[in-house]
Amino acid sequence: MMRLFSNTSLKLLLVSLLIQGSSLASAQEPIRIAFMDPLSGTFASVGNSGLKQLQYAAEELFNSRGGILGGRMIEIVPLDNKQSPTETQIQFRRAVSEDIRIIFQGNSSAVANTLNSTITRHNRRNPGQEILQINYSAVDPILTNEECSFWHFRFDAHAIMKLNVLTDYIAMNPDIKKMYIIGQDYSFGQVVADTSIELLREKRPDIEIVGNEFHPIGQVKDFTPYVTKIVSSGADAVITGNFGADMVSLARSIIDSGLEIPIYTFYAAYDGITATLGADGVDKIRLIHNDAGNPIPTQERLEYIQKFKRLNPDNDMTQHRITNALQMLVKAMEESQSTDPYDIALALEDMRFVNMSGEELWMRGEDHQIIQSLHISVHTDQNIVVDADNSGFGLLREYSVPAENTIMDHSCRMQRPRR
């Protein structure tokens, strides 16, 4: 092992250490975009799946069609942040070191927040060397509210927007009288709990919140004791923001206890979760998400997904917003005829773009929050054209909200740099 290190890595180390940030843009030089997400460790599968989707989008939509800005290719540079805020700092400096000016990042709001404040500081201290943050998935509301930044663009609806739609949907179901909220004890879990309670009180004052529980992330061995509480509370439905193993364990425990109630959630599909829930979860798990699942709205997108599947049989096209983000980014570059983050940012503001599903997306200029339609889908094996985890199960759309109905106010007071 050490042998490998002293051989390949040392050479590469020397090269990378000696690289100076002095590359001048030339027509043929690729446009380098960093993809910074966990590529090793526990969360690697999510990160690697995202990386493949971004690489596919760049290759399929642009590079194979002659590149952009008059023939320049897009090069995706994977940077492994191990889903750790500390490691993100280190990888950010690597990106700076290699003169990369655009960073895609999505997993974990903690990482996104860190990156956001790091980039803000960096850009203030290094005028002319600015970096742009393309957040394709982190949903912490503060990123486009209190902590909004000129250099940050979000291509996913934030948690409160999603919950707004989700509670609308719940409110339409007269059978639900008692709601149980359970989540991981950290900021996202707390946002989900507080917002759900507030919105449900507004929309359906008759719904009783019979439980509001927090448990530590990744520490719970067995969710059965929690399920016991859910059962004894007589809840008709559950809202949870859990992800990963905590999501699977919770759902499995609820299903195992024989409780026949819907579970409303955010992250209960793909990356092994759909396969693990399998037949047990059918018609019980409902997700709020953007970019319509089954039925796929357009032939163009279906073909796009199917080609990806052919190239990556073990991966799914889980996050179409990655493609949206890259398309809008390229559009901004083409419009401004520039790769400078400042010019790109200006072009992205208030951009309207029709994506592959035929939905119109709007990047609101005031807070850099994408506005697009949102959907609620159910975990099932009926009418599934594009499944998840090759399991035959997938997401079927039940309810959609057009973009204009998802708009919410924001509290962003953006500080715009002057040039």
Add this chain to the structure above:
Amino acid sequence: MSMLSLQNVSKQFGETRIIRDVSLDIEPGERHAIIGPNGAGKSTLFHLISGKYQPTAGKILFRDNEIQGKTPFAIARLGLARSFQVTNIFPRLSVFENIRCGLLWKEGFGYSFWHLLGRQKELNDKALALLVEIGLADRAEFPAGELAYAQQRALELGIAIASGAELIMLDEPVAGMSHSEAENAVALIRKITEGKTLVMVEHDMNIVFDVADRISVLVYGEIIASDTPAAIRANPRVQEAYLGEVPEAATDTSSGQNPEGVDGA
């Protein structure tokens, strides 16, 4: 004033009475040996005096200070040093460091983290002098754990002496040595305990009768006799107690003396 005085000391482990009502006075400058068959409680008695165990009953006075119930380090600070049945040194420190550590408390360094040992010329000279005395000067930089057995025992003695103790207690100082090694060890013991009080446990009767001024015989936790070597030799109770026993044979740990298992091994 006696150097060490045990007054009706008893020790029980659960139901087992290891030491029964032992009283003993040791005068300053005396060389006192404690003998007895295996399992008599000799090591336990040592542990009681040095503070490893607390007596169940009775008083232990060291230079008129009551020391029963005190911690080993507090007793050591009063000027009582001991060696162990099993070699007990600091194996990964150098021989020189072993001796220097022994000197530290007496020389008033305490827990200081502001003195640099390399700068303490007086301390280092003392340590070197002691090394010469115990014959290990040429091994000064060796890790103590790499020394030969007899040398380790000599080093252990050296550590005990270094602490400047008035009373030195040796637990089987020549156990496991060859005849010539034992002779050297005895000579060393004589030399470095000059003018101090010595209490020793030893199975080798030749050495005991050679070194000791007075001998106490411990049998089943009781002292059945305490007298000069000549008187002990003539004592019929002692002869009875030792009948069938081969005192020299016992060199390793015997049961009952160390109920919690051997430490530091």
Add this chain to the structure above:
Amino acid sequence: MKTLAKKSAIWLAYLGVLLGLPLLFDSILAITIFNQMAIAIIFALSYNMLLGQGGMLSFGHAVYFGLGGFMAVHTLVMIEYETVYFSIIYIPLIGGLIGLLAAVFIGSFSTHKAGTVFAMISLGIGELVAASSLIFVSFFGGEAGVNADRTYGPAFFGIEFFQDSEIYYLGAAWVFIATLFMYLFTQTPAGRMANAVRDNPERAEFIGYSARRVRFISFCAAGFFAGIAGGLFALNYEFITEENLNAVTSGRVLLMAYIGGLGYFIGPIIGAVILTLMNSLLSNYTELWMLYLGIMFVLTVLFLPRGFAGFIMMHRTAWIRGKLGSLLLPYLITGLPALVFAIAGVAMIEMLHHEGEVFHFLGIPLESANLSHWLMCTVLAAIAYLGCKRSLPQLREAWESANAIDEAGEEREAS
């Protein structure tokens, strides 16, 4: 006095390396890695005060690092809002004092015993603090941590610490000071008695020292220096999160100290450098770097129980006797096949990992579906293994002849 001059030379060289590194490698990435190393070196050295010098195996040393770091970040925030106002160069000291405070409190009950009991208490405390850090959001900032900006304090001789390279020199100064003081600590009565207590706590008691008190002092010192490392972390990254005081960080520092070599003062420095390089560079070439790290760690424990420093120190006798050269050839003869074996092994692991795709390993395209690639690697590994095994006795022989001691004492004194 000769030794004093020799020692001063070593320290001057150390200072020279610290100051000269950024002149040789001045990319932002290089500076980033050096900063990481600086933090890791202090942290690993402080851990060695516990385990290497004091014999206390801790599974929760990150607590002091993290608490120091959190307080340092909060101090930076206070400087920003001018609640307090002083130059940020003293921030690591704040971290150190908090680390010390925490160590005084926790050490007061945890240093009673060494060994398993101490290890378990440290594990329990570590888990407790890590869990609490997620619950007490107002101080620890939840999983997102706490942010600050280091540029608000008064400038230090015109330096405002905008860039990481400026922080590097500040860090280098702190590393030098901390290393020096930690070294000097080993030369004091308290430091020496820590070794003695590690070796034989009972004996230490019988020469007048309370083993518990000795451990407590080492423990506090270790907490203090861990806190300094935490403060430096806060300065470098301008943020800190709970991951910096949880079990992963505690485990990493154990790895660093152990792989580097316990008991040798320089060991943790070596370990910190190796692990930092692996962590920040190897991970860019393979997703499996953690697996390799695990393999390396286990192999180190099995075959190099005294770590890399111990391996280097093994050659001291041969070096003194001027016979190091005679080992070179045997090392090459055994080392080369070992290297080939390792490369072939890694190639196979990577092939397994990259199932169904072509990847480049040392510039050679490999594919798991291609049987001949497997065959090639297997044959290579087998040949290398045999070569290694065949030449090992020769190496051992050479080793013994180089280390054969005619008169042991003589050799030792020559040093």
Add this chain to the structure above:
Amino acid sequence: MLEVFIFSTLNGLVTGLLLFMLASGLTLIFSMMGVLNFAHASFYMLGAYFAYSISLHLGFWMGLIFAPLIVGILGAVVERFALRRVHAHGHVAELVFTFGLAFLIEEAVQFFWGPDTKNYQSPDILDFPLFTLFGQEFSAYRGFMIAISVGIFIGLYYVLTRSRIGIIIQAAITHPHTVANLGHNVPFIFMGVFGVGTALAGVAGVIAGPVLTTFPGMAVVLGSIVFVIVVIGGLGSLGGAFIASLLIGLLQSYAIASNVGMPDLLNLVGLEFSRDHPLTDLWTLTLPQIAPILPFLLLVLVLIFRPTGIAGKREQ
């Protein structure tokens, strides 16, 4: 309220017995070799993963038989070729080695099975509610888990106290030299005990995998808790480990089921704090919130006030 109590007790029992299956092996190994096996929970995880792979082809029951066997053999190999070697360097080196092994096994599991959650299912034959109480089902599989755990406990007790091999093992723990002098192969006994201990962990993994989800973090989640149990129970004491397992299982279960917290406590004494108070996190703490860290709190308290644990005699 009653149904919560009953189900919490049952849940606590399931968890506690599962923990005991791990703790018993760990305790046996500790008694023998004096080393706490940090990687013990990793063998539990391996049990789950092996069983998952076997169950894909041969079904759950074959997994239950063969996975623990494989894990046991693996454990014996680790003891024979690695731990015995490290033993010469002392307890700290052993502890550090098992720590590294735990790290390595987690990475290896991710390497061979990937980082995702695995769809390891309980057998269909046990896929029915054993009984329904107050509208809540208690699955037959959980009943099966209790039965297996209790069965193993009884079996272990019987083997250790009644059988010849058990007596030799007990003797080898306290007097290894004497046993060796009697002509028994003590290193082989050690290897066997390590193998059996890890196989027990394997069994726990096999039966826990379908319920507690099979993913690479499962060892970490359980590992430190098992440590806590062994220490609280008293190092080396099987009886203590049994009590501590149930104690921790029930404690956590009840804590989660409870609804009390600091606000209730403060109301009781008539205090109230606003949400803006700097210590608001403390004033709003609830018992279910801290349930998973209670074992560690207990550990620290026990170690401070009774370092030998509930039933421990042996001092380190």
